[in-house]
Amino acid sequence: MIFIVKEPMYSTEKPTERALLVGIDRGDAEWPVEESLAELQRLVETDGAEVVGSVSQRLKRANARTFIGSGKVKEVATAVQTLSVDVVIFDDELTPSQQSNLEKEIKGAKIIDRTALILDIFALHATSREGRLQVRLAQSQYLLPRLRGMWSHLASNRMGGGVGSRFGEGESQLEVDRRIVRKRIGQINQELRKVQDERDIQRKARLSSGIYKVAIAGYTNAGKSSLLNALTDAQVLAYDKLFATLDSTTRRFVLPEGRELALSDTVGFIQKLPTTLIEAFKSTLDEIVNANLILHLVDATAQQREAQMLAVTEVLEQIGAHHIPQLLVFNKVDELSAGEKEVLIGRYPQAMLISALTREGIPTLINRIELAANADSRVMNVCLPFSQGALVGLAHERCSVLSESFTEEGTVMQLSVPQVYVSRFLPYQLAQDSA
Ligand SMILES: Nc1nc2c(ncn2[C@@H]2O[C@H](COP(=O)(O)OP(=O)(O)OP(=O)(O)O)[C@@H](O)[C@H]2O)c(=O)[nH]1
Ligand SMILES: [Mg+2]
Structure with a gap:
């Protein structure tokens, strides 16, 4: 049975893409199909489309050829027509062959899966250079085994826009071929390494501190x-x-x-x-x-x-x-x-x-x-001479100061010192600690 969320609507505004969701009910009590589809709906809405209906089928495992059974495929194909569906979104990752079989049998709508949708949202939300590179890498890796199936899909996307269309943005159709995608993956990896090297420097600085x-x-x-x-x-x-x-x-x-x-x-x-x-x-x-x-x-x-x-x-x-x-x-x-x-x-x-x-x-x-x-810290009693101002600073910034007093010899402190700094304070430890 198809659960209809919204009847077709006719308006003069720019149409929002109309999505039909398809999931498999595996009888999973932890993560029932309704919940999974509800989450998929939130993903679709985040991506800017509108859910007009959802379909689920009770199956132990996915049909190898078309993900859902052939009768159900026909049902979906009909719903695509009656509900004016633009895009059918499957709640699991489709294999490249499932996707191309479904494209042949369900006419008039794009066929995408949860993975493509998530990648699309990531593309929408990526703001930093590293984020964008990482998304492009994931998209290219997803695209590579699907190139044949994606040909027509990409072409229609580029004209139509909408859900799933941020794939291979700015690429011409000709470029979509295995060799080029592989090369692109190589290039993205190279660029990513550069960006990440800079980040590593910051991270290492934090690590060594x-x-x-x-x-x-x-x-x-x-x-x-x-x-x-x-x-x-x-x-x-x-x-x-x-x-x-x-x-x-x-x-x-x-x-x-x-x-x-x-x-x-x-x-x-x-x-x-x-x-x-x-x-x-x-x-x-x-x-x-x-x-x-x-x-x-x-x-x-x-x-x-x-x-x-x-x-x-x-x-x-x-x-x-x-x-x-x-x-x-x-x-x-x-x-x-x-x-x-x-x-x-x-x-x-x-x-x-x-x-x-x-x-x-x-x-x-x-x-x-x-x-x-503080669990990896050690309590130390130290007397830091006035010449060791930097160490007093370190005590305040990186350790927990349990007590502090000033004497003629210097600052006497009881500290909870993270293991990494213990050696720095050892020379100034008071006798009572070594006992
Ligand atoms: N009622 C309530 N809402 C909260 C609370 N904390 C966060 N929210 C709301 O939950 C939503 C998500 O919050 P975010 O902080 O963006 O969540 P996030 O985990 O960073 O989400 P992503 O970055 O999308 O993974 C927002 O609408 C918040 O206003 C809370 O303590 N109480
Ligand atoms: Mg967040």
Whole structure:
């Protein structure tokens, strides 16, 4: 059965593209097909099109030839006509042959898949040079095995615009051939390396400074940018769209006792995140991989909260960040009732409940970050001679100052010193420590 969201409408305004969604119901209780299609609808809307209907079919696994069964394909083909559909969007990545078979059988509409849609949104939101290069790399890698199938698709896109049309922007049809795409991948990789070399310099500087790095990771729309803004004066764009953030932003964050940390916000994760994107965004994701602590931020109000958490855990594993200490943080609790909060605490006693909007729970979160940051520290009693002004500065900026007094010999301090700095303070250690 086809679930119709909107009847065809006739108006004089420039038409928004009309999309029909198609998914498979695999009987997955964690991530039911309705939820997956609802998320796909949000993706479509983020990309600027309108969903006019959705179709799902109960299948154990996808049909190798046409993803859905042949009867269902006919149903979709009819719906394309009756609902004036411009684009049919499949909720899973189609194989190149499934795509070309579907294109033959469903006339009058573009056929794209979730991956192409996500890549398109990334293209729309990429602002930095690195972001744009990474998106182009992912698009080219996606395009390469599909070149034959994409020929007509690209040609019609270029004329029609709309969903999926930011593929190969500015390219002439002739250029779309395997050799050229491969060459382009090579060039993008080269350019990316240059951009990333510069970034590496900054990152290495942070690394060698021994500064403690905290990364905010989580599902798209969890409120990562809002949290960065709440903790620092980052003023990162935060809005109710999927994949608002593509580039990572790192800001200085000063703990109440004076120690400085680096706090990063980065690209959000999603179910079925295309592997081409994960590979292309490796350097952006390195912000997470190189962190000392990950704040796993969860939208506590999300229908599919648990499934979203699982998706995030899986991506963290995929990028090799699963061994990094994590704090589980539920955001948007301003929208939960007292009862709902209790259920959440009962289920995740180790988690923190916050609201980036009302700042509820933020002080507790800062305390927990501080505790984690101090976990690799050692308490030292030192007397820093007045000639060692720089070391006094280091103590204030990178260590926790537990006590401080001034004597004739110098500044006597009790410090919680991160391991990386211990050797710097050793020469000035007071006798009581060596006991
Ligand atoms: N009610 C409520 N809304 C919030 C809170 N934090 C964030 N939001 C809203 O959630 C939406 C997404 O917030 P962002 O900070 O952009 O989320 P993000 O995780 O950075 O999203 P992407 O960059 O798209 O992955 C915005 O509309 C925010 O205003 C919160 O604590 N409470
Ligand atoms: Mg964001």
